[in-house]
Amino acid sequence: MSAYEAHFRVWRGDVDGGGLRDFRVEVNEGEVVLDIVHRLQATQAPDLAVRWNCKAGKCGSCSAEINGQPRLLCMTRMSVFSRDETITLTPLRAFPVVRDLVTDVSFNYTKAREVPSFVPPEGLGPGEYRMQQEDVGRSQEFRKCIECFLCQDTCHVLRDFEQNKEAFAGPRFLMRVSELDMHPLDAAGEAGIDRKRAAQDEHGLGYCNITKCCTEVCPEGIKITDNALIPLKERAVDRKYDPLVWLGNKIRRREG
Amino acid sequence: MTQVERQAWDVVVIGAGGAGLRAAIEAREAGMRCAVICKSLFGKAHTVMAEGGIAASMGNVNEGDNWQVHFRDTMRGGKFLNHWRMAELHAQEAPDRVWELETWGALFDRTPDGRISQRNFGGHEYPRLAHVGDRTGLELIRTLQQKIVSLQQEDHAETGDYEARLKVFQECTVTRIVKDAAGEKVAGVFGYERESGRFFAIEAPAVVLATGGIGKSFKVTSNSWEYTGDGHALALLAGAPLINMEFVQFHPTGMVWPPSVKGILVTESVRGDGGVLRNSEGKRFMFDYIPDVFKEKYAQSEDEGDRWYEDPDHNRRPPELLPRDEVARAINSEVKAGRGSPHGGVFLDVSTRMPAEVIKRRLPSMHHQFKELADVDITAEPMEVGPTCHYVMGGVDVDPDTAAASGVPGLFAAGEVAGGMHGSNRLGGNSLSDLLVFGRRAGLHAARYAQEAAASGTRPVPDDAQLDLAAAEALRPFSAEDGELPSAVSAGSAAEQPAGPAENPYTLHQELQQTMNDLVGIIRRAGEMEDALHRLAALRVRARRAGVEGHRQFNPGWHLAIDLRNMLLVSECVARAALERTESRGGHTRDDCPEMDREWRRVNLVCRLSDPSAGLAAPTDPGRGQIRLERRETPPIRPDLLNLFEKDELVKYLTDEELTQ
Ligand SMILES: Cc1cc2nc3c(=O)[nH]c(=O)nc-3n(C[C@H](O)[C@H](O)[C@H](O)COP(=O)(O)OP(=O)(O)OC[C@H]3O[C@@H](n4cnc5c(N)ncnc54)[C@H](O)[C@@H]3O)c2cc1C
Ligand code: SF4
Ligand code: SF4
Ligand code: FES
Numbered sequence: 001m002s003a004y005e006a007h008f009r010v011w012r013g014d015v016d017g018g019g020l021r022d023f024r025v026e027v028n029e030g031e032v033v034l035d036i037v038h039r040l041q042a043t044q045a046p047d048l049a050v051r052w053n054c055k056a057g058k059c060g061s062c063s064a065e066i067n068g069q070p071r072l073l074c075m076t077r078m079s080v081f082s083r084d085e086t087i088t089l090t091p092l093r094a095f096p097v098v099r100d101l102v103t104d105v106s107f108n109y110t111k112a113r114e115v116p117s118f119v120p121p122e123g124l125g126p127g128e129y130r131m132q133q134e135d136v137g138r139s140q141e142f143r144k145c146i147e148c149f150l151c152q153d154t155c156h157v158l159r160d161f162e163q164n165k166e167a168f169a170g171p172r173f174l175m176r177v178s179e180l181d182m183h184p185l186d187a188a189g190e191a192g193i194d195r196k197r198a199a200q201d202e203h204g205l206g207y208c209n210i211t212k213c214c215t216e217v218c219p220e221g222i223k224i225t226d227n228a229l230i231p232l233k234e235r236a237v238d239r240k241y242d243p244l245v246w247l248g249n250k251i252r253r254r255e256g
Numbered sequence: 257m258t259q260v261e262r263q264a265w266d267v268v269v270i271g272a273g274g275a276g277l278r279a280a281i282e283a284r285e286a287g288m289r290c291a292v293i294c295k296s297l298f299g300k301a302h303t304v305m306a307e308g309g310i311a312a313s314m315g316n317v318n319e320g321d322n323w324q325v326h327f328r329d330t331m332r333g334g335k336f337l338n339h340w341r342m343a344e345l346h347a348q349e350a351p352d353r354v355w356e357l358e359t360w361g362a363l364f365d366r367t368p369d370g371r372i373s374q375r376n377f378g379g380h381e382y383p384r385l386a387h388v389g390d391r392t393g394l395e396l397i398r399t400l401q402q403k404i405v406s407l408q409q410e411d412h413a414e415t416g417d418y419e420a421r422l423k424v425f426q427e428c429t430v431t432r433i434v435k436d437a438a439g440e441k442v443a444g445v446f447g448y449e450r451e452s453g454r455f456f457a458i459e460a461p462a463v464v465l466a467t468g469g470i471g472k473s474f475k476v477t478s479n480s481w482e483y484t485g486d487g488h489a490l491a492l493l494a495g496a497p498l499i500n501m502e503f504v505q506f507h508p509t510g511m512v513w514p515p516s517v518k519g520i521l522v523t524e525s526v527r528g529d530g531g532v533l534r535n536s537e538g539k540r541f542m543f544d545y546i547p548d549v550f551k552e553k554y555a556q557s558e559d560e561g562d563r564w565y566e567d568p569d570h571n572r573r574p575p576e577l578l579p580r581d582e583v584a585r586a587i588n589s590e591v592k593a594g595r596g597s598p599h600g601g602v603f604l605d606v607s608t609r610m611p612a613e614v615i616k617r618r619l620p621s622m623h624h625q626f627k628e629l630a631d632v633d634i635t636a637e638p639m640e641v642g643p644t645c646h647y648v649m650g651g652v653d654v655d656p657d658t659a660a661a662s663g664v665p666g667l668f669a670a671g672e673v674a675g676g677m678h679g680s681n682r683l684g685g686n687s688l689s690d691l692l693v694f695g696r697r698a699g700l701h702a703a704r705y706a707q708e709a710a711a712s713g714t715r716p717v718p719d720d721a722q723l724d725l726a727a728a729e730a731l732r733p734f735s736a737e738d739g740e741l742p743s744a745v746s747a748g749s750a751a752e753q754p755a756g757p758a759e760n761p762y763t764l765h766q767e768l769q770q771t772m773n774d775l776v777g778i779i780r781r782a783g784e785m786e787d788a789l790h791r792l793a794a795l796r797v798r799a800r801r802a803g804v805e806g807h808r809q810f811n812p813g814w815h816l817a818i819d820l821r822n823m824l825l826v827s828e829c830v831a832r833a834a835l836e837r838t839e840s841r842g843g844h845t846r847d848d849c850p851e852m853d854r855e856w857r858r859v860n861l862v863c864r865l866s867d868p869s870a871g872l873a874a875p876t877d878p879g880r881g882q883i884r885l886e887r888r889e890t891p892p893i894r895p896d897l898l899n900l901f902e903k904d905e906l907v908k909y910l911t912d913e914e915l916t917q
Contacts (some may be wrong), residue, residue, distance in 0.1 A: 014809065030514020031602045032629070032834055036758030042762040046813030053298070053480040055624060056520050058394065059300045075628055087367060099810040109298065113418055117406030118361030126355035127314075130370035138387065143363060147299055183361065 003028045004083050010048070011090040013225035014099045020088065021045075027078050033087070034062055037101070049100035057219055060148030064101045064182045065090045070150040073101075092153040093232065107165060108149050111173045114202070116195075118180055121187040122143045135184040142179035142228055145172065151214035151224060157207045164255040168204035171224045177203060178228035181235075200236040205229070260446070260455040260723065265291040265423075266706040267699070268445055268458050270430050270487060271299035271466030274393075274691030276669025277400035278336025279351075279464045282699030284407055284422045285905055288706050291458055293484050294424045295590055299401045302468050302480055303691065306393025307523035307621065309375055309385025310692075311685030312350035316371040317383040318568070323347040324900050325381055330686060331901075332549075333379040333579045334649070334679020335842045335856055336499070336909040338521020340893045341656035342677040346686070353692035354386050362399040362407070364388055375529040379579040379683040382568075387859045390523050390621045396688055399910065419623065423904070430486070431818060432726040433494040433667065435896065436716035440668030443493070446726040450815065455727055458719055461709035462702035465491060465652060466670040466695065470504075470830075473823045474645035475766075475773035478510055478521040484819040485672035485826030486796035491652045492825055492883075496661040496862045499675040501831035503828075503843040505682055508583035512601035517629045519644040522622060524684045525641075527576045529618050530565055531698070533605040534638070534721040535588070535595035541602075542575035545586035549908045550578060580681035581681045581842050587700075588778055601642035601831075607635055631725070632902075643778055647682055649843055650829070651675035653862065659698035664707060669700035680842025724854050733761070733804045733817035758803030761817040768795055768823055776831045781847045785835040789881065792831060796824050796882070827881045829863040836861055836885055854911045862886040892917070 006027045011021040013073040025039055034052055041048050052062040055074045062073040067088050077217055095103035123154040132241050151159055152170040168176075180186050210233075212225040222228075269276045274296035281292040294301060315321040326347035354372065358364070365373040373573040374383040388395040395765055408418040415421075424675040430447040434457065444459040467487025471479025488498055497746035525534070535541045546554050554575045561574030574626050576583065587602050597603055606615055612635035616623050619634070626632040626639060652669035653662045654676065661667040671691045677688060709715050775788035802817040839853040840846045866884040892914065898906065906915060 012894075028515065030630070031516040033515045041758075041812060042766075046760070046762065046804060048813040049810035049812060053296055053300050053302070053482065054305045055480065056273050056305070056517075057628070058391070058621070059296075059304045061300050066570060077628070087517050102451075102810055105297070113405055113408060113412075117402060117409060120359045126352065129358045131357075131363075131366055132370055133366040136366060140365075143388070143398065144391065145398075146304075146394065180361075183363070186361075 006036070006078070006081075006170060007086045008040070009086055009088045010037075010040070010100070011095070012045075012048070012100050018097075018100075031078045032074055033066060033076045033078065033089070036078065037073060037089070049098070049102045049198045051102055060144060060146035063092055063150050063153065065092060065153075070153045072148060072150070072219050075219055078234065092149070094153040094155075095149075096158045098129075105149055108147070108152060108170075109171065111169045112176070114169065115173055115176050115180070116193050116198070118183065119187040119191045119193065120191065121185050124185070129185060131184045132181065138182045138227070139179045141222055142175050144222055145175065146220060147172065148219060150217045150219065154213050154217045156211065156213065163208060168207045171208070171229065174199060174203055174205055174208065174232065175224050175228040177195070177221070177230045181232065196232065196236040199232050205233060207238060208233070258305055260457045260727065262457045262459065263291070264459040265289050265459060266710070267462045267464065267702045268293065268460040269464040269466055269699070270445065270490070271301065271464075271468060271470055271671065271673075272296075272298055272424060272542075273303035273428070273466060273671060273689060274396055274400065275673075275695035276301070276464070276466030276588070276656060277397070277404060278692050278695030279466055279670055279699030279702065280422060280667075280805060281403055281407065282696045283402065283464075283703040285708075286700060286703035288703040289421050291423050291425060291460070291676045293428050293430055293458075295450065296427065297502040298424045301397060302482055303393045303397045303481070303688070305478075306396065306688055307390040307521065308525040308528065309387035309685045309690035310350075310396065311377070311380060311384050311683065312354045312386060312689055313347065313382075313384060314354065314372060314374065314386070315382075316367050319376040320531075321382040322386060322608070323351075326350070326899065328900055329380050331679070331814050332682060332737045333683040333686070334681050335852065336679065337841065337860075337890070338679030339656055339676035339891070340897055341891075343679075343693070344897060345656060345697075346677060346690055348704040349693045350689040350810045353689065353696065357396070357399050360399050362395055362401040364395070374575070375525060376577065377455070377684045378428070378524055378527065378577045378583070380685065385528075385685040387525070387618075390525050390619050392688065404631060405786050419696075428456065429815065429818070430490065431730050432722070434495065434718040434722045435724065437719040437721075439719070440665065441716040442664060443718040446723055448808075448894075451810055452702065453811065453814070455706065455719060455730065456864055459715075460706070461715050462666050462668065462706040464659075464698045464702050465667065465673050466671045466698070467673045469478050469503075469648045470823070470826045471645045471648070473768060473772050473827045473830075474495045474777070475769040476519040476643075477645040478507060479645065485822045487669065488571060488651060488829070489822035489825045491661060491664075491667065491669065491673075491827075492865045493868075494664050494667060495865070495868050496664045496667055497652045498650055498829055498832075499654045499860045500680070501648070501675075501829040501863055502837050502861060503578055503649035503680045504645060504830060505647040505649060505843045506584045506643040508580055508587050508643055509604055511630065512597070512640050512642045513599035513630060513840075520625070520629070521644065523619070523648065524580070524641060526606055526619060528606060528624060529606070530609040531604055532574070532609065533583070534605060535574050535590045535602045536597060536603075537595055540576075541590050541595070542578065542583065542586055542778070545582060546575050546578065546860060547582060549905075550582070554578065577769035579681055579683060581845070584778060585640070585845060587643055590661070597640040599640050601640040603638040604641045605636055605638035612636070645773075647687065648672065649675065649678045649680060649682055650833070656699035657697065659694050660701060660705075666709075667700045668698040670694040673723060680844060707818065730818055732800075733814055756801055759801045761802040761804065761813055761820060763803060764795060764799055764820055765823070768820070768827060772797070772827050772830070775850070776827070776834055779845050779847050780834055782835060787829050787836070788831045789828065792824060792828050793881065799824060822904055825882060828881055832881065832883050832885055833861040834861060857909055858890050858914070860888045860890050862888050
C-alpha cells in the first residue's frame with residue numbers, strides 16, 4: 001500500500017466552545033488513527049491536545065469518538081476506512097471537554113471511590129490465600145479493564161442524561177462491584193457490607209436496562225452486561241425480594 | 257514572582273507507577289501526609305504496560321527456589337555489576353511484596369493447588385514469575401491504585417475528606433526539585449498542571465523520585481511519551497549523581513512491522529512458554545550464540561531444549577531464554593548477516609509449538625496486539641521481531657537500604673529511575689519486584705526523614721529565587737520565537753541569548769531519537785559516540801530556541817519543549833559513560849571492545865552535572881558538555897554471598913585480586 005492523503009475533521013476548542021477543523025494529512029501503511037493525530041501535531045497543529053500513553057491498547061488513555069463511535073485512537077487502523085472517507089474526531093461526549101480531544105474524566109475517579117474496597121478475610125495471612133483458577137477466572141475477566149471509560153461514554157444512561165450522573169456509577173463501576181462480589185475471598189459480608197444491595201441502592205444498578213451498548217464498545221472484549229451486570233441484577237433482586245435466598249447464601253458462604 | 261499555587265505536604269512522591277504508588281502507600285501508613293504527582297491520569301503510568309510477570313522466589317511451582325537462587329540469577333544477569341546489597345534485599349523481600357498484593361485484592365493466575373502460579377523467564381533458573389496472563393502490570397497498578405483508594409476511604413470515614421492524607425495530583429509535571437536557600441536540603445518541588453498550564457509548588461522535606469525511564473530518547477522503543485528521563489534529570493539538577501548510565505536494555509523482541517508499531521513490545525513470555533526464534537533459513541540460531549559464561553547452563557540441542565519444558569530437572573533450558581542482552585545481540589547479528597525476516601527482524605514462532613487455544617489463553621494480549629495492529633494471527637504464523645529500547649539500568653545513585661539519593665538530604669529514588677539494582681542488565685520480571693521492594697523502602701525512609709524534620713522543627717523552606725527561576729525556565733518556549741527570554745532568565749545569562757529562528761520541538765525530538773538510535777544504540781563504537789556527543793551539543797543549543805504556539809492549556813508542544821532539557825541531559829550521560837567504558841557487558845556492547853573485562857567490573861561510572869550553579873545558562877559551547885564523569889570502585893561483595901557461587905563461575909567475573917581477598 002502506498003501513502004495517500006486523508007481528509008480529517010478534528011474538533012478543536014475548549015470549555016468556551018469550538019468546532020471542527022479540516023486537515024489534509026498523509027497516511028502510510030499500517031498506521032492507526034493516533035499516528036495521524038501525532039502527525040498533525042508534528043506538522044500542522046503543535047498544540048493539538050490528545051491523551052495517549054502505550055499506543056498498544058493497554059492503558060486506556062486515548063479514548064475519543066471516531067465518526068461518532070467511542071474508540072481507542074491507538075487501536076483503530078486507518079485501513080478500516082476508505083481513502084476518500086472523511087474521518088471525524090471528537091472528544092468523548094459524556095464528559096466535559098477540557099481541550100480538543102481531551103475530556104475531564106474525573107467523574108470516573110469519583111465513582112471509583114464510592115465502591116467499598118476489597119475486604120481481606122480474617123485469619124488468612126499473606127501467602128496463605130488459596131483459590132482455584134476457575135474461581136478467580138470470573139473476576140479476572142473484569143480486571144482486564146483498562147479504564148478507557150468508553151463504556152461509560154456510550155451508556156445512554158450517562159450519555160443522554162447528565163442528571164443521572166449523581167445516582168448511576170456506570171457500567172465500569174457496577175462491574176467493579178460485581179468483580180468484588182465474585183472474588184472468592186472477599187469478606188465484605190463479614191464486615192457488614194452487602195455489595196449486591198449497594199449495587200442496587202447506591203450505585204444505580206436499576207438504571208441499567210441491559211441494552212449491551214457498553215459491551216459492544218469495550219476494547220478488552222469484556223462481556224460487561226452478560227457476565228457482570230445481569231448476574232448482579234439477578235442476585236440483587238433475589239436479595240431484595242427473597243429474604244430466604246439471602247439467608248441461604250449467607251450460610252452457604254460461611255461453610256465454604 | 258509568577259503566580260504559583262503553594263501547598264505543604266510531608267512526603268511528595270513524583271510518579272504513580274508501581275514504585276511511586278508503593279512508596280506512597282508506605283509513607284501514608286507510616287502516618288505521613290503524602291502527595292503523589294504524575295504526568296498521566298491515575299492508573300495509566302508505564303507500569304500498566306508490563307506484561308510477563310513479577311519475579312519472586314515463592315517456590316510455588318518448583319520448591320527448589322529460594323532467595324539465594326534468585327539472588328544468584330540476578331547477579332549473573334547483571335554480569336556482577338549489580339549492587340549486591342540491592343540484589344540481596346530484592347531477592348529476600350520480593351515474595352512478601354507479592355503476597356501482600358493478594359491481601360489488597362490482586363488476583364494472580366493459580367497453580368492446581370490454589371497458589372499463585374509462576375512462569376519461566378529468561379535468566380531465571382526456576383519458574384518464578386507471578387503473572388496474570390500477559391497483563392501483569394495492569395494487575396499490579398490496579399491493585400496499588402485500589403489500595404490507595406481504600407486508604408482514602410479510611411481517611412474519608414475519619415475526616416470527611418478523601419484527600420486528607422493521600423492525594424494524587426494527576427496530569428501534573430514536575431520540572432524542578434527545589435531546595436532551601438542554602439541549597440542543601442530538599443524543600444519541595446515545582447511544576448505545572450498539564451490541563452491548565454498553571455504553575456504550582458509543593459513544600460515538603462522529603463521527595464521520592466519514581467519517574468521511570470528514558471526510552472523516549474531512542475527512536476525504536478517500547479516506552480511511552482512519559483519516558484523522557486525526567487527523574488534522572490531532576491536528580492542531576494538537584495546535585496545528585498547517576499550511575500551505570502551506559503547500560504540500556506534493548507529488549508530482543510519488539511514488533512518490526514508495520515512501521516507505525518515498530519518497537520512495541522512482544523513479551524518474553526512468548527519464549528518462556530515455548531516460543532522459538534528462527535532466521536530466514538528456518539534455523540533456531542540461538543544455539544550458535546551461547547556465550548562461554550553460560551555454556552553449562554543451556555541446552556546444546558533442540559531436543560534437550562524441548563524436553564526442558566516438561567522435565568526441567570533433567571534437562572537444560574533452551575538458549576532462547578538467555579538473558580536479554582545476549583538474545584538481542586544475536587538477533588542483531590542474524591539480521592546483519594542477511595538472514596533476517598522480510599522486514600528486518602527474525603521469526604518468533606509459537607504457532608507450531610502450542611495449540612491455538614493454549615496460545616489464546618496464555619498470551620491473550622499478544623494475540624490481540626498482532627491481530628489488530630499487524631494482521632498476523634500468531635496461532636497460525638510466526639511473528640516478526642527485532643530489538644527495541646526497553647529499560648535503563650542506570651539511574652540515581654542510592655543507598656541500598658533506605659533508597660536515599662547520595663549527597664542530597666531529603667531526596668529518595670526507587671524503581672526504574674534508581675540505579676544499581678540490575679547492574680549491567682536486568683532480568684525480565686525483576687523490575688516489577690524491584691518497584692515494590694524499593695518503592696516500599698523509599699516510602700518508609702522518606703516518611704521517617706520527614707517525621708524527623710517535623711519533630712526537630714527543621715522543615716526546610718523552598719527558596720523563592722529557585723522558584724522564580726523554575727517558572728522562567730518553564731515559560732521560555734513561549735518567547736522563543738522572537739529570540740527573547742523572560743526577564744528573569746536574561747538577567748542572569750545575557751551572554752547566552754539565543755540567536756536564530758525558533759525551533760520546532762517535535763523536529764528536535766526526532767533528531768535526538770535518531771542520533772541516539774544510530775550512534776549510541778545496541779552496538780556501539782567510539783567514533784560514533786563522539787559524533788553523537790557533538791550532535792547532542794548542537795541540539796542543546798537549538799533546544800534553547802524551541803518555541804511553541806498557542807497558550808498554556810493542555811499544550812503538548814510546550815510540554816515537549818520542556819522535556820527536551822531532560823532528554824538531552826540524560827542522553828549525554830548515556831553517550832559519555834558508554835564512550836568511557838571500553839569493554840562490553842550486559843546492556844553495553846562495544847564493537848571496538850567486544851570482550852568483558854574483569855577490571856571494569858570494579859568500576860561504576862558516576863555522572864554529575866558539570867556546573868550545578870549554571871541554572872538555566874546551560875553551556876552553549878558545543879565543545880563543552882553538561883556532564884562530568886567520575887570512576888568509582890564498586891563495593892566488595894559480602895563473602896557469604898560470594899559463597900553462593902562456584903569458584904569456577906566467579907573467576908569469569910572477578911579479578912584474581914578480588915578472589916584472593
Ligand atoms: C511494554 C513493557 C513491558 C514490560 N514488562 C515487564 C514485565 O513483565 N516484568 C517486569 O518486571 N518489568 C516489565 N517492564 C518494565 C517495567 O514495566 C518498568 O520498568 C516499570 O513499570 C517502571 O515502573 P516505575 O514505577 O519505575 O515507573 P512508571 O510506572 O513508568 O511510572 C513513572 C511515573 O512517573 C511519572 N512521572 C515521570 N516524570 C514525571 C514528572 N516530571 N513529573 C511528574 N510525574 C512524572 C509518570 O507520569 C508515571 O506516573 C516492561 C516495560 C515495558 C515498556
Ligand atoms: S447494558 Fe446497562 S450499563 Fe451497559 S450500556 Fe446498556 S444500560 Fe448502560
Ligand atoms: S469495561 Fe471495557 S470499555 Fe469499560 S472502561 Fe473497562 S476496558 Fe473500557
Ligand atoms: S494509548 Fe494506551 S490505550 Fe491507546
